[in-house]
Amino acid sequence: MSEPATDLTNKLPADCEVPAHIAIIMDGNGRWAEQHGLSRMDGHLEGRNAARRVIEACAKLGIEVLSLYAFSVQNWQRPTPEVEGLMELIEMALREELQALVANNVRFVASGRRQDLPQSLQRVLDEVERDTAANDGLILNLLVNYGGRAEIIDATRSLAQQVEAGDVSPADIDEQLFAGHLYAPDLPAPDLIIRPGGEMRLSNFLLWQIAYAELVVMPVLWPDFTAAHLLEAIEEYSSRQRRFGRVPKGDE
Ligand code: IPE
Ligand code: IPE
Ligand code: MG
Numbered sequence: 001m002s003e004p005a006t007d008l009t010n011k012l013p014a015d016c017e018v019p020a021h022i023a024i025i026m027d028g029n030g031r032w033a034e035q036h037g038l039s040r041m042d043g044h045l046e047g048r049n050a051a052r053r054v055i056e057a058c059a060k061l062g063i064e065v066l067s068l069y070a071f072s073v074q075n076w077q078r079p080t081p082e083v084e085g086l087m088e089l090i091e092m093a094l095r096e097e098l099q100a101l102v103a104n105n106v107r108f109v110a111s112g113r114r115q116d117l118p119q120s121l122q123r124v125l126d127e128v129e130r131d132t133a134a135n136d137g138l139i140l141n142l143l144v145n146y147g148g149r150a151e152i153i154d155a156t157r158s159l160a161q162q163v164e165a166g167d168v169s170p171a172d173i174d175e176q177l178f179a180g181h182l183y184a185p186d187l188p189a190p191d192l193i194i195r196p197g198g199e200m201r202l203s204n205f206l207l208w209q210i211a212y213a214e215l216v217v218m219p220v221l222w223p224d225f226t227a228a229h230l231l232e233a234i235e236e237y238s239s240r241q242r243r244f245g246r247v248p249k250g251d252e
Helices: 029-035 040-061 073-077 080-103 119-132 148-164 175-179 227-239
Strands: 021-025 065-072 107-111 139-146 192-196 214-218
Touching: 021 227, 029 040, 040 065, 040 080, 040 227, 065 073, 065 080, 073 080, 073 139, 080 119, 080 139, 107 119, 119 139, 139 148, 148 175, 192 227, 214 227
Parallel strands: 021 065, 021 192, 065 139, 107 139, 192 214
Antiparallel strands: none
């Protein structure tokens, strides 16, 4: 994980366009567990190993930002033991991985309504952010108690307060100003969204930021996701022509 651009980049075609920001909807843990006759929690534990593999691969590939969707605001509707198990798992994984993140120059940020998370998890999110703040390698953005609509509401509230205080005039509100109130305003928008598990939906993921992201849905369940799947998704991304509303290249 320490050397950027090592053997993994060699596995991509030389002219491959590598996305700066990859965002992953880590889905399929429950189905994986069911297939293996295990509990849903076992599926989430195995999903953690996939997350570790992908973080490591992204660091090696020299990816700038990796966003991982770990828990949505809607996921509180799951049975209490699963919700509590997920909170404990996220906290434990962060405690256990902190040293590896520091050693590998990863900067950690968390996005979501963290004030509603258990106190001990909030503390660990703060600690890992603080202890990795000086790192300048891969940025790992973990989405916990995250909802795309909730984020837009939170940004709107924050902006409305500035308007109320007289610091911002409604006429000055544009996309750039608005985006400055999102949870992680300094991160570029995702270029590539990967959804393992096969569902063709976004499930309230980064709704503002993904206006022009390329979506790659893969049948593989998240616990089975490897660096090879990541490379496959990057190659698929590289084969797409991003137009941003313009006519195809060469037809201008
Ligand atoms: C994703 O896996 C993990 C979370 C949403 C926390 P799921 O638990 O949604 O797995 P499936 O979709 O039921 O297979
Ligand atoms: C999306 O997966 C949320 C995360 C991966 C954290 P879900 O399993 O919650 O999404 P739906 O319910 O299938 O839309
Ligand atoms: Mg799911």
